[in-house]
Amino acid sequence: xxxxxxxxxxxRLAQAVQRGDVVAYELLVRRHMxxxxxxxxxxxxxxxxxxxxxxxxxLAALEKISTFDPxxxxxxxxxxxxxxxxxxxxxxxxxxATVQIPEGVATDFASPLIDTERSExxxxxxxAIMRLPERQQEIFVMSDFNGFSSPEIAEAMxxxxxxxxxxxxxxxRTLREALEPYARxxx
Amino acid sequence: xNQEDPEFDVIDPLLAEVMTGWREETxxxxxxxxxxxxxxxxxxxxxxxxxxxxRSCWYFSRTIAPIAAAAGIAxxxxxxxxxxxxxxxxxxxxxxxxxxxxxDEGTLLRVLTSDLSEGDxxxxxxxxxxxxxxxxxxxx
Numbered sequence: 001x002x003x004x005x006x007x008x009x010x011x012r013l014a015q016a017v018q019r020g021d022v023v024a025y026e027l028l029v030r031r032h033m034x035x036x037x038x039x040x041x042x043x044x045x046x047x048x049x050x051x052x053x054x055x056x057x058x059l060a061a062l063e064k065i066s067t068f069d070p071x072x073x074x075x076x077x078x079x080x081x082x083x084x085x086x087x088x089x090x091x092x093x094x095x096x097a098t099v100q101i102p103e104g105v106a107t108d109f110a111s112p113l114i115d116t117e118r119s120e121x122x123x124x125x126x127x128a129i130m131r132l133p134e135r136q137q138e139i140f141v142m143s144d145f146n147g148f149s150s151p152e153i154a155e156a157m158x159x160x161x162x163x164x165x166x167x168x169x170x171x172x173r174t175l176r177e178a179l180e181p182y183a184r185x186x187x
Numbered sequence: 188x189n190q191e192d193p194e195f196d197v198i199d200p201l202l203a204e205v206m207t208g209w210r211e212e213t214x215x216x217x218x219x220x221x222x223x224x225x226x227x228x229x230x231x232x233x234x235x236x237x238x239x240x241x242r243s244c245w246y247f248s249r250t251i252a253p254i255a256a257a258a259g260i261a262x263x264x265x266x267x268x269x270x271x272x273x274x275x276x277x278x279x280x281x282x283x284x285x286x287x288x289x290x291d292e293g294t295l296l297r298v299l300t301s302d303l304s305e306g307d308x309x310x311x312x313x314x315x316x317x318x319x320x321x322x323x324x325x326x327x
Contacts, residue, residue, distance in 0.1 A: 019240065020239035025229070025236060026229060029225055033221065047218060055227050058228045
């Protein structure tokens with residue numbers, strides 16, 4: 001089981017890690033460390049927290065590697081662990097750790113907004129994401145932050161594709177409602 | 188709205204815009220010391236990996252090795268009898284040295300249990316088979 005370039009797939013590497021293969025583990029770390037950090041930093045909003053989270057997540061994944069099903073994709077399985085841990089960390093940490101919405105994003109669609117309103121909008125979206133039911137948060141982040149398809153998320157979570165799409169739809173609707181007052185203001 | 192609704196998977200443009208910008212924004216990672224982070228991750232993994240390796244070896248010794256041993260024994264039992272019958276079969280009887288005759292067991296018993304005189308017995312012990320035969324013939 002290798003990629004077209006002859007490199008072993010993530011799944012093959014994970015199987016080797018299940019047997020305690022150090023080299024395979026190092027390869028997996030090299031492949032996913034940057035992306036994992038990038039996602040963790042977005043979710044936690046703090047570089048040091050993100051580094052710690054990536055380190056903890058790799059260890060957590062290794063501790064539960066025996067539960068990884070080699071007939072499935074490694075990537076959704078691993079990022080689900082990361083997303084869960086980030087969301088849990090956000091719940092327990094202080095408001096210091098916040099989802100960072102780039103300034104430019106708010107400016108792009110709400111240019112007339114003054115700084116206070118922009119800041120208020122960011123707060124609203126952050127709060128709305130954190131108020132989503134746990135499963136919806138997880139699915140929303142994996143889909144709309146991390147770019148996983150609904151079948152990939154369904155596989156990782158052991159639920160049907162339809163259920164994933166339903167939760168995603170509910171999450172997006174809730175977030176859209178959170179944006180509603182700002183959209184109306186700019187009409 | 189149900190899942191068959193064509194609008195089901197359509198993301199609201201405003202939310203899509205927010206999320207796209209959010210997703211495409213690359214976090215500033217210039218300050219990240221990747222080597223240090225990787226080293227820390229690998230250091231954490233040393234013990235769990237060793238444990239997994241040990242468990243994998245244990246699994247081999249507890250499952251594969253007995254199966255291999257059982258297969259080996261089964262093979263020997265299947266092939267073995269032919270081979271070992273040949274090895275364990277008594278060697279062809281060596282030719283007796285000159286002057287020694289074979290005496291069947293019945294004759295021998297008759298001689299030993301007969302009422303021999305002292306002289307006959309000594310001739311029997313010291314003499315060859317001929318003397319034994321003659322004793323046997325004489326005995327009732």
